[in-house]
Amino acid sequence: MTLSVDDADKALDHQDVFGVLLQQVGTTGEVHDYAGLIAELKARKVVVSVAADFMTLVLLTAPGKQGADIVFGSAQRFGVPMGYGGPHAAFFAAKDEFKRSMPGRIIGVSKDAAGNTALRMAMQTREQHIRREKANSNICTSQVLLANIASLYAVFHGPAGLKRIASRIHRLTDILADGLQKKGLKLRHAHYFDTLCVDVADKAAVLARAEALEINLRSDIHNAVGITLDEATTREDVLNLFRAIVGEAHGLDIDTLDKDVALDSRSIPASMLRDDAILTHPVFNRYHSETEMMRYMHSLERKDLALNQAMIPLGSCTMKLNAAAEMIPITWPEFAELHPFCPAEQAEGYHQMIAQLSDWLVKLTGYDAVCMQPNSRRPGRICGPAGYPSLPREPQ
Template identity: 50%
Template sequence: MEFVSFAERHIGPDAHDTGTMLKAIGVSSLDELIERTVPGGIRLGQALQLGRPLTEREQLAGMKAIGARNDVFRSYIGMGYYGTVMPAVIQRNVLENPGWYTAYTPYQAEISQGRLEALLNFQTMVSDLTGLPIANASLLDEGTAAAEAMLMFLHARSRDRQDAMRFFVDRSLFPQTLEVLRTRAVPVGVEVVEGDAATFEPDASYFGMLLQYPAQDGTVQDLRQVTDRARSAGLRVAVCSDLLALVLLTPPGEWGADVCVGNSQRFGVPMGYGGPHAAFFATTDEFKRQIPGRIIGVSQDRLGRPALRMALQTREQHIRRDKATSNICTAQALLAVMAGMYAVYHGPDGLRRIARRVHGFTVKVANIARDLGYTVLNPSFFDTISLRLPPGVTDAVVRRATQTRRINLRHVEEGVIALSLDETVRQQDVTDLAAALAEACGKPAPFLEDLEQPAAQLGGQERSSEFLTHPVFHLYRSETELMRYLKRLENRDLSLVHGMIPLGSCTMKLNAASTLLPLSWPEFADIHPFAPVEQAAGYQLVFEELSEMLAQVTGFSAVSLQPNSGAQGEYAGLLTIRAYHLARGDEQRNIALIPSSAHGTNPASAVMAGMQVVVVKCDELGNVDVEDLRAKAAQHAERLSCLMVTYPSTHGVYEEAIREI
C-alpha cells in the first residue's frame, strides 16, 4: 500500500516543478545543487537516525496517544497561569487561521496594516488597564519582561548614580520571575536583594525595585507609600501585575509606578503547560526611547491618511546592535493579537463581569473555608487566597481530598495551601472545592445556597478610572461582527495565503496545519505548568523525544528546550560559555567576536551576557573576512571568550571557510 507522505503535502513542488527550477538555475539534480552550494567539509556522511517518517494521519494519531498520557485536572495553582476561555471566534479566525499566523514581521508597513492595528489594540488595552501611557507590542514571558524592566532602569541611571548596582525585589514576587531576574542580573553586575517592601529602606546603592500586585499569596495591598518612599530616594519602581485583576484594582500607573509588566495569558490564551504567551510591558513617556520590544505607532501615509508602522525603531537590535536597549525583536505577536481581540470581544463591561465573577467565587470559597476552621491569611484579595489548615489537618489529607476530585491546589509549605480561581470556575467547581476542604477536616460539606452574596474584599483598592474607552472595544460584541472585523484586518496584510514572501529570517517557518491542530486540544492546552509532573506524562515524552531528535540533528550531546526564542537561545548559549570560563578561573575572558553581517540580536545578546563585542569584517558578499578574524583573535587572545556566527549566514550562504573559521 502506498500513502502520500507528509513531505509531499507540505513542501509542494512535484518532480516536474523541481526539474523546472533546477533547469532554471543550471543544475541537473538536487544532489548537484547541494554539491555546489554546501561545502563538502560540513556535509553529513550518513543519514540522520530519526526513525521512519509519518503520514499526517499517523502523526495526528500519535499526538492523540501522547495527549492521552496527560491528565487534565482542574488547576487552581495560579502563580501567573490561569484557566481561561478562548472565544471560538478568536480560535477559528486567528489562532487557526494562516492569514494571521504566516505573515512576516511587519517591517514593511504597507503590507502589514491589519496586524499593526491588532497589535495597537493590544497596546491600547495594556496601557488602559495599567494606567501607563506607553505599552509595547508584547514580550516573551513575564519573567523576561521583569528582567527587561530591571535592565532598563539600570541603563537609565543618572550620572550621579552610576555606582548604584542593587535592585530590590519584594519577597511576594512569583518565584519563577525571581529566578529569571537573578540569571539576568549576574552578567551585568547587578545585585538582586530580596526583602519585605513594607520595611525596606532605600539608599543610594539601589537603582530600582520590583513589586507584585496582587502579591504571590493573593494579598491586595496599598503600595502608594512604598512607591513614594522609593521614588523619593531616587529609585525607579516596576510592578508585576495581572490584567484581569486591574479591571477591578487601582492600576499601578495611578500610584506612581514607572513600569508595569505581566502576562496576558488569562485573556483567552490557554495555559499550554507554560506557554507560549504574550507578556506585556507598559511605562511612562520618560522611557519611550528605552522600552524594549516593538512599539506600534500611528503615522500618515503619503496621501496624509492615518497609517500604522513600527515606531521608534532606533532603540532596537536590528539598528542599534550592541547598543540596543534589548535583544528582543518580534516576541509573541500572534498571542498578543489573541489577547487584544479578547478585550475587543468582551469590552470593558464584559471584562468587569468576568473579573467580578472570579472575585465573587473567591470570596465565597474564603467564607466557606473560614466556616470550616481554616484561617484565611490574606483578608484582602482578588482571585487568590492562602489558607492555614485547621489543627490536626495535614497536607497529605488535603491532597487526598482534592486529588480524588481531580483538583490541584498550591501547597505553599507544611500547613499552608493557596488556591487561585479563574474565568472557567462555575458553581459546581465551588461546590467541589467546598466538599474537598470539608472532607479534609472531617466536616460535612456546606450548602452553598445558604451562603450570603459575598461582599468585595479588595482591600480598599477598587478602581475608579475608566478603561477601554476607544470605540474598537465597543463595536464588536457579536461573533459575526468580530469575524468580519478580523477578516477586514487579515485582508490588509500579506501572508502566505496570498503568495510567497521573499524574505529569509529565523521567523520564516511554515508549520503544517496538521502539526498545529493539537495546540487547541484540551489535553495539551489545559495543563498548568506547576501541575504534578505525573499529570504531564505526555508533555514529558514530547520533551524527551524532541531533545533526542535535536541532539541528533545538531550533533550535540544534550539540548535545552527552555529558551523561548532564537534571541533567548543565543543568550542562553552565551551564558553557558561565560559559566565555562568562570569555572576554569578565566574571569578575564569576555570578548565576543561577531561578524558585521550578523543578525542584530547577536551583539545585543552578547552585551546582555556581560561580554564586550569586537566586530569582524565581512567581504562584499557578506562572508567573514578570515584574515581580519585571525588578526582580531590574536589581538584579543588573552581575553577571547567566543566567536558567534550565523550558519548559513544572514545572506543565506554556507561559507566555504567555516571549518577554518
C-alpha cells in the same frame, strides 16, 4: 550592582537603592496597596516597577495611577491556554520618559503622502539594523501570535465583558472564603482577588481528598494550602473545594453564601478598587458577537501579507511557518489545560513529547544535547551565551 530580596515594607530601610520591584498581588494572593510606599520611594528618586496581572487590573487600581514608573506582567489570563507554562505574551508599560529604553518597537499613527492615516514604526531604537551589536531586543512572530490572541480576547469581551468575568472570579473566591471561614478555617490574608491561602490542621488529609477529586492545591506553604480560581471555575468546583478542605459533610450551601458575600464583601480594599474607564478605544467596544468578530479578524487578515498570498520578503524571523499540524493541538484540552506546577505524573505526555523531539534534534544536528526552553530566536540568543562559561577552555 547588588540584588536584595526583602519584604516590601523594608524597602525604605535599604540605602543607595536605585530601583524597587513590587508585586501588586503577592504569591499567596494578598492584594497590596503600595500607594504610600511608592510615594516615599519616588521622593527618593527611586524607579519603581510593579508586577501585575491583566485580569486583576480589570478590578484593581492601576499601579501607574499610584505613581509606578513601570508595570509589567503576563498576558496569559486573556484567552491564552496555560499550556504547561507557556508560551505566553508579556505586557510592558512605562512612563513617557522611559520610552527609548523599552524593548521592542513602538508603533505610531502618521499620515502618508496622500494624507491617509497610516501605522508606522515610530521608534525602533534597539533594532539590529540601527544599533547592530548593541541591539538587545526584537519582535518575534512567535510572541506576536500570543499577543494577538490576548488582544483579540479583549476586543471580543470588551470592558463590560471583562468586568463581568473578573467580578465572577472574585465573587466565587469570596464564596469560597466565606464558606471556609464559617467552618472555622483561617485565611492568611483579608484582602485578595482570586487566590486564598488557608491554614489547615491535617494538610495530608486535605491534599489526599483534593487528589481524589482531581484537584491540585498548592502544597508548598507551611501548614497551609493555596487555592487559585479563574474564568473556568464553576460553582460545582467550589463545592468540590469545600469537600476537599472541610470534608464531605461540609453542610455549606452556595446560594446562601452567595447572598452573604453580595451584602458584605470587603476583600478588595476601597482604596484599591478601580474607578477609571478601561479599553475606551472604539475597537474594544464594537465586535462582541461571533459574526462581528469573524468579519473584523478577516478585515485584519486582508491587510496582511501572508504565505497564502506570496513569499514574505523579510527576515528569517518573519518567514517561519506555523503549520496547521502544529497549531491544531494547542486547542486540545489535554495539551492546553495543564498547569505548569502540576505533579510530574500528570504531565507524562508532555515529557515524552519533549524528550522525543529533543532526541530527534540531537540526531539531526549532531550535538550532544538540546535546550527546549527558548520560544523564539531572541531567548535563544540569551541561552547561548549563558552556556559559554561551562565550555571547556583551551590551555593557555
